[in-house]
Amino acid sequence: MQTSLSWLSTHLDLSSYTVPQLSDLLTFAGVEVEGIEEKGVTTDKVVVAQIQSFVQHPDADKLSVCQVDDGSGTPRQIVCGAKNFKAGDKVPLALPGAVLTGGFTIREGKLRGVDSLGMMCSGKELGLGEDHSGLLIMSPDSPVGTPFNQLNPADVLFDLEITPNRPDLLSHLGLARELAALTGLPLKSERDHAKTATKPKRAAEDQIAIQAAEACPLYTARLIKGVKVGPSPDWLRRRLESIGLRPINSIVDITNFVLMEMGQPLHAFDLDKLNGGIGVRMAAEGEKFLALDGQTYALQTDDLVIADSQRPVAIAGVMGGEETGVTDTTVNVLLESAYFAPSGIRRTSRRLGLSSDSSYRFERGIDPQQVSGASELATKLILSIAGGTAEDVILAAGEAPTLVGEVTLDEDRARKLLGTPDMQGDEIHAILEKLGLTKKSASKQESRWLIPSYRLDLQRPVDLIEEVARVIGLDRVPSRQTAVASPVEAADRAYDFAMNLRQSLASRGFFEAQTLRLISTAQLADNPNTAEPVAVKNPLSEDHTTLRPSIVPGLIATAALNIRQGLHRLRFFELGRVFLQLPKGGSREEERLAILLSGPVSPSSWHAREPQAADIHELVGQIQNLTRTPFEVRPAKENTANFLLTSELRAGNRVLGWIAQLHPARARDIDARHPVYVAELLLSALRQGSTGPTKFEELPRFPGMTRDVAMEVPADLPHAKVATFFASQKHPLFVGAEVFDVFTDPTGTKMAKDRKSIAWTLTYRASDKTLETAEVDAAHTSILSALEKTLPAVVRR
Amino acid sequence: MLSQLDSLKTEALAAIEAAQDESALEAVRVNFLGKKGSVTALSQGMKDVPVDQKKEVGAKLNDVRTAVTDGIESKKLALQAAKDAKAVEGIDVTLPGRPGAGVGALHPLTQIRDLAIRTLRRMGFALAEGPEIETEWHCFDALNTPADHPARNEKDTFYLPDGRLLRTHTSSVQIRTMEAAKSLPVRIIAPGAAYRRDEIDATHLSVFNQLEGLYVANDVSLGDLKGTLEYFFREIFGANTAVRFRPHFFPFTEPSFEIDVKLEAKGKDARWIEIAGCGMVDPAVFTAINKARGDTLFDPDTTTGFAFGLGLDRLAMIMHGITDIRHLIDNDVRFLQQFAA
Incomplete structure (x- = not known):
C-alpha cells in the first residue's frame, strides 16, 4: 500500500x-x-524567485538571459531555455549547490558564453509530476526568497x-x-472518525431492502441533495496524487480519500439516475452489468449486487456502474457505506478478474464499526467542498456484525512459547493495552481481553502471544540451541545412498544436471521406456504440460543445449523424482538416476587429439563401477521410436533399470556428432543390493593358476550365455573366468562371417595347497568338455 | 712380478675408466678377472714365486684384484646412474597433465542442499520426505489455509484432473511427518521440489527447491527457533553473519517471521537479504493433525513447535552471486564446471 x-x-x-x-x-x-x-523538494536551496526582465541570448535562439529577484537584494542572472514565462512571473529557482532529483547538482557556469548563476525549474525537475513543458509558474502571492519546500512541503x-x-x-x-x-x-x-458518527436510523423496506443478509449484514445510505460537483480543491488533489490516485471530481475524490484515510470503501450514486429504493441481492444468472471501467460483465447467482428497482447499479464492494456514477452534472447523491462479507467479494473479484481498492479491502475484512463513521466523514467533506444539504440521518439496514470478542491469555503459556521466562505480567499487559485491547479481568495466571473491533486477527490466545512477540521483537528472546539424538530415518539412508552415487559419478567426469520436472508432451518420445505420464490440468505453457515419467528427456534436452554451445563430449547424470500414472488411478513417485554419455572416452588433450568415442560398453562399464550388485544386460524385444539397443538391467528378478542408444535419427536432430547413450536406474532397486555391512572373506593363502581357452561360436551367441555357463560351474578348483578377446571378421577371410572367436582366462585355486599342473589340467579339461556339450562352441586346442 | 702387477693395475683401471657401457665394462672384467684374464693368469703364477717374496707378491696381487673389482663395481653404478638420468632427459614437466576421465561436478544446488543438510544433521535433525503430487488437505487445509485463500487458485497452483495438486511448498511434509509420527519429539528437515504456476524468468521457476524444517516437542519456544536458525545461517554464511527476524504472516505458524541475513555483495555495502520464513506451529495445525490421526499426540494445549522453510535456489544464487535463476536449470557445462570440487 x-x-x-x-x-x-x-x-x-x-x-x-x-x-x-x-x-x-x-x-x-x-x-x-x-x-x-x-x-x-527537500533542499532549502530552491527558493521562490521573480523574473524581472529577460532578453534573447546573443548566441542562441532558444535561450533567454533573465534577471531575477531571489530575495537577496542583488539581481541574479540566469540563462533559461523555457518559453512559458513573462516578466513578473514567480518560479522556483535552484541556487548553486542545490541537489535536485536524480542527484543532479546545480553549479554556477556559462551557457554559450553568458554567466548563469542557478537554474529555474520545471515541475519534473523538482520531482513533482511529469510536467516538463516549461517552468513551474507559482501563484503570484508566493513570497520571493522563501524556500520552495516551505510552501510545498516534501513528502x-x-x-x-x-x-x-x-x-x-x-x-x-x-x-x-x-x-x-x-x-x-x-x-x-x-x-478518529469512527467515534463521532451520527447514530444510524433504520431504513424503511422501500428505501433499502437487503435480500442477502449473509453476504451483506449492514448497508447504510445517506442522501445529500443540491451538490455542485467540480474539481477538488488543491489539498485533496494533492493527497490523492501523492499516493498515485488520479483525481476525478470532488465527490468521487472524497470517497477515495475516505477509503485511503479510514479503509472504508464508499460508493456515491447519482440519486436521480436510480429508480426507486436500493436493493441488496444476489445477481440473476447471466445478468449483465456495465461497470465504471466501461466493461460489461456477465454475473452469476453468487455475485452480490446493489440494484435499483430495474437493474444492478453496482457489483457490491467491487465496482460501481457506468450509468449511475457521479458526474459533473450530478445534483443529488446517495452515499453508500456498507459491510460486505469477505468470501463473496473475493469470489466475485477473482472470477471476474476485477480487483479494485474497494474489493481489496472488503475481501480482507473491514471494521464493521467504522461504516457509519466513514459515511459521516464523507458527508462532512461533501458539504464543505461541494455544498448541498445532507439528510439528518444515515439510513441503515441490517446490523454491524460482531467479528471479535474477548480472549483469555494464559500468561505462563505465553512465557513458555516465547522462551522469555522472566517476562512480567505487567509488561504483557502494557503491550496489549497500548495496542488498543481492554483488560476485562486479570488473575495471577490469566488475563481477559476485549479486542478492538478493527483487530479481526485477534481471535485466540496465540494471537495475543503473537502481538507480544511482535512488539518485544526477537532481540529480547534469548537464543537456545538444542540438539536431539534422532534415530536415522529411511529418508536419511536414501539421501546418503544418493549422495554417494552423485559423488561417484562426479569424480568420474560426469556433470550433474537438474532439469525441470515439468516437460512438454513432445518430450515424452525421448523416454526409452513406455510409461503412462501424469498430465497437469492447468499447464502454464506447452513446454511444461506433463510431470516427467523419466529423467532421460531432460538429459537429452541438456545434451542438445550443450551441443549448441559446441560441446560434443557429453557426460551428464541427474538424480531425482519421476511420476507414473497408475492404471487404476492415482500415481507413483519414484527416485531414479539417469545417465547420458556421448563422444570421446576422455577429453581431448595433447596426448590424444581425438580419443576414441564411447560405445555402449562404456555405459555398461560405468554402471558396473557404480554398484556392487552384479547384473545382467537383457536386450529388450522392442525399442521405443527414438531408441535402439534398449536393454534391461537385471539382478535376479529385480529390474535395476534400462540402457539404450538414442536413435541416430534423433541424435542427428540435436546435431550430435557421436552416438548418444542413456541409462535410467531405479534407486530403490540399486539400494536393495547394498544394505548391511560387508562380510569379510579370508584372503587366498595359496597361489592360483590360470589357463586360457579360445573357442569359435556362432556370431549371434550372446556373451551372457557363455558367462552364465562359467558362472554355473561347480568344480571345486575352479574360481572364475573372464573374457579377454572377441574377434569377428566381417570380410569372411579369416573366419566365416557368421562365426566369432572368443577367448577366456579361467582361474583355478585350492584353499589348502599349491596346485599341481596335472590337477589343473584335469579340471580344465573337464570344464572344456562340459562347455562343448552345453554351448555351440568349438574349442581351439 | 711386482712391477708387472703395478702396470697391470694401471692398465686395468684405465680400461675400466674407458668403458662406455655395461657390455664394455663386462669385457674389461673378463679381460682381467675372467678365467683367462690377466689378473687370474698372474695369480696362477704365484706358485713360481720364491717363498721369501710370496707374502709381498700375494699382498700386491690381492690389492690389484680388489682395486679392479671395486673399480668395476663403482663404474657399473656410475653407468646405471647416467642411464637413469638419461631416461628422464627432455621431459617437460610443465606440460598439462593427462585428463583421465575428466573433471565432473555436482550441481551447485546439490552442493548447497548438502551443506544445509549436514549443518542441520549436526543438530540432530533427521530427513523426511513426502509426495510432490499432494492432496489439497495436506498442502492447504491441514496447514490452516482458508478455503478461499488465493494460493489455492488455479491461476497460482498446478492441479491434476483428479483434483490433487502439485505441492506449492514442502510444508506439506510437516503434515505427512506428523500424521505418521509414533511419538514426540518430531525433529525433521525435508528438502524437496515445490511448484508454483509462475512464468519462468530471471527470478522465477515453476519448479523450485525448498528445505523445510520442523521441531515439535513439549517445550519448544521461540528461543529454540531463534537459536537454531542463527546457528544455521552463521554456519552457512560465516560466524559473524548478522541475522534478523522480522514479524510476518503465514497461515500455519504464529507468531511468524521472515529471516534476513546481512551480506556483502562484491563492491557494495552489506545489506539485508530475505532468506527464509519461519514461526511457531499454529495450534490449528496440531488440531487438524489430531483429527486425522484420531488421537491427541499433538495436544494443542501442551505441544509446541517451530517450523521453517527456505528456498535453496535463492540460497545458491546468493551464495554464488548467480544473477539469473535459469542457469540452475539450463545445465550449461560452462556453468556447471565452475562448481567442480
Whole structure:
C-alpha cells in the first residue's frame, strides 16, 4: 500500500523520527517496507524567485538571459531555455549547490558564453509530476526568497506490504494507530472518525431492502441533495496524487480519500439516475452489468449486487456502474457505506478478474464499526467542498456484525512459547493495552481481553502471544540451541545412498544436471521406456504440460543445449523424482538416476587429439563401477521410436533399470556428432543390493593358476550365455573366468562371417595347497568338455 | 712380478675408466678377472714365486684384484646412474597433465542442499520426505489455509484432473511427518521440489527447491527457533553473519517471521537479504493433525513447535552471486564446471 508520510502526520506527530527510523519501526512490527520514495523538494536551496526582465541570448535562439529577484537584494542572472514565462512571473529557482532529483547538482557556469548563476525549474525537475513543458509558474502571492519546500512541503512515500491478517493497516488512520501504539505518541483523537458518527436510523423496506443478509449484514445510505460537483480543491488533489490516485471530481475524490484515510470503501450514486429504493441481492444468472471501467460483465447467482428497482447499479464492494456514477452534472447523491462479507467479494473479484481498492479491502475484512463513521466523514467533506444539504440521518439496514470478542491469555503459556521466562505480567499487559485491547479481568495466571473491533486477527490466545512477540521483537528472546539424538530415518539412508552415487559419478567426469520436472508432451518420445505420464490440468505453457515419467528427456534436452554451445563430449547424470500414472488411478513417485554419455572416452588433450568415442560398453562399464550388485544386460524385444539397443538391467528378478542408444535419427536432430547413450536406474532397486555391512572373506593363502581357452561360436551367441555357463560351474578348483578377446571378421577371410572367436582366462585355486599342473589340467579339461556339450562352441586346442 | 702387477693395475683401471657401457665394462672384467684374464693368469703364477717374496707378491696381487673389482663395481653404478638420468632427459614437466576421465561436478544446488543438510544433521535433525503430487488437505487445509485463500487458485497452483495438486511448498511434509509420527519429539528437515504456476524468468521457476524444517516437542519456544536458525545461517554464511527476524504472516505458524541475513555483495555495502520464513506451529495445525490421526499426540494445549522453510535456489544464487535463476536449470557445462570440487 502506498502510504504518504505527510498524510500519516495529520494523525500523529512523527517529526521526532527520521525516515529510516520509521522504516525500521514498521519493518519490525511486521509491515515490510518495499520501497521508500522522497517526493518533492527537500533542499532549502530552491527558493521562490521573480523574473524581472529577460532578453534573447546573443548566441542562441532558444535561450533567454533573465534577471531575477531571489530575495537577496542583488539581481541574479540566469540563462533559461523555457518559453512559458513573462516578466513578473514567480518560479522556483535552484541556487548553486542545490541537489535536485536524480542527484543532479546545480553549479554556477556559462551557457554559450553568458554567466548563469542557478537554474529555474520545471515541475519534473523538482520531482513533482511529469510536467516538463516549461517552468513551474507559482501563484503570484508566493513570497520571493522563501524556500520552495516551505510552501510545498516534501513528502515521503512508503510502499508497504500489508500481510493478509492485518486489513486494519490498509489505511492511513490504521497505520497511524499502529505507529501510535509502537511509539507511544498520542493520536490526534479528533481524527478518529469512527467515534463521532451520527447514530444510524433504520431504513424503511422501500428505501433499502437487503435480500442477502449473509453476504451483506449492514448497508447504510445517506442522501445529500443540491451538490455542485467540480474539481477538488488543491489539498485533496494533492493527497490523492501523492499516493498515485488520479483525481476525478470532488465527490468521487472524497470517497477515495475516505477509503485511503479510514479503509472504508464508499460508493456515491447519482440519486436521480436510480429508480426507486436500493436493493441488496444476489445477481440473476447471466445478468449483465456495465461497470465504471466501461466493461460489461456477465454475473452469476453468487455475485452480490446493489440494484435499483430495474437493474444492478453496482457489483457490491467491487465496482460501481457506468450509468449511475457521479458526474459533473450530478445534483443529488446517495452515499453508500456498507459491510460486505469477505468470501463473496473475493469470489466475485477473482472470477471476474476485477480487483479494485474497494474489493481489496472488503475481501480482507473491514471494521464493521467504522461504516457509519466513514459515511459521516464523507458527508462532512461533501458539504464543505461541494455544498448541498445532507439528510439528518444515515439510513441503515441490517446490523454491524460482531467479528471479535474477548480472549483469555494464559500468561505462563505465553512465557513458555516465547522462551522469555522472566517476562512480567505487567509488561504483557502494557503491550496489549497500548495496542488498543481492554483488560476485562486479570488473575495471577490469566488475563481477559476485549479486542478492538478493527483487530479481526485477534481471535485466540496465540494471537495475543503473537502481538507480544511482535512488539518485544526477537532481540529480547534469548537464543537456545538444542540438539536431539534422532534415530536415522529411511529418508536419511536414501539421501546418503544418493549422495554417494552423485559423488561417484562426479569424480568420474560426469556433470550433474537438474532439469525441470515439468516437460512438454513432445518430450515424452525421448523416454526409452513406455510409461503412462501424469498430465497437469492447468499447464502454464506447452513446454511444461506433463510431470516427467523419466529423467532421460531432460538429459537429452541438456545434451542438445550443450551441443549448441559446441560441446560434443557429453557426460551428464541427474538424480531425482519421476511420476507414473497408475492404471487404476492415482500415481507413483519414484527416485531414479539417469545417465547420458556421448563422444570421446576422455577429453581431448595433447596426448590424444581425438580419443576414441564411447560405445555402449562404456555405459555398461560405468554402471558396473557404480554398484556392487552384479547384473545382467537383457536386450529388450522392442525399442521405443527414438531408441535402439534398449536393454534391461537385471539382478535376479529385480529390474535395476534400462540402457539404450538414442536413435541416430534423433541424435542427428540435436546435431550430435557421436552416438548418444542413456541409462535410467531405479534407486530403490540399486539400494536393495547394498544394505548391511560387508562380510569379510579370508584372503587366498595359496597361489592360483590360470589357463586360457579360445573357442569359435556362432556370431549371434550372446556373451551372457557363455558367462552364465562359467558362472554355473561347480568344480571345486575352479574360481572364475573372464573374457579377454572377441574377434569377428566381417570380410569372411579369416573366419566365416557368421562365426566369432572368443577367448577366456579361467582361474583355478585350492584353499589348502599349491596346485599341481596335472590337477589343473584335469579340471580344465573337464570344464572344456562340459562347455562343448552345453554351448555351440568349438574349442581351439 | 711386482712391477708387472703395478702396470697391470694401471692398465686395468684405465680400461675400466674407458668403458662406455655395461657390455664394455663386462669385457674389461673378463679381460682381467675372467678365467683367462690377466689378473687370474698372474695369480696362477704365484706358485713360481720364491717363498721369501710370496707374502709381498700375494699382498700386491690381492690389492690389484680388489682395486679392479671395486673399480668395476663403482663404474657399473656410475653407468646405471647416467642411464637413469638419461631416461628422464627432455621431459617437460610443465606440460598439462593427462585428463583421465575428466573433471565432473555436482550441481551447485546439490552442493548447497548438502551443506544445509549436514549443518542441520549436526543438530540432530533427521530427513523426511513426502509426495510432490499432494492432496489439497495436506498442502492447504491441514496447514490452516482458508478455503478461499488465493494460493489455492488455479491461476497460482498446478492441479491434476483428479483434483490433487502439485505441492506449492514442502510444508506439506510437516503434515505427512506428523500424521505418521509414533511419538514426540518430531525433529525433521525435508528438502524437496515445490511448484508454483509462475512464468519462468530471471527470478522465477515453476519448479523450485525448498528445505523445510520442523521441531515439535513439549517445550519448544521461540528461543529454540531463534537459536537454531542463527546457528544455521552463521554456519552457512560465516560466524559473524548478522541475522534478523522480522514479524510476518503465514497461515500455519504464529507468531511468524521472515529471516534476513546481512551480506556483502562484491563492491557494495552489506545489506539485508530475505532468506527464509519461519514461526511457531499454529495450534490449528496440531488440531487438524489430531483429527486425522484420531488421537491427541499433538495436544494443542501442551505441544509446541517451530517450523521453517527456505528456498535453496535463492540460497545458491546468493551464495554464488548467480544473477539469473535459469542457469540452475539450463545445465550449461560452462556453468556447471565452475562448481567442480
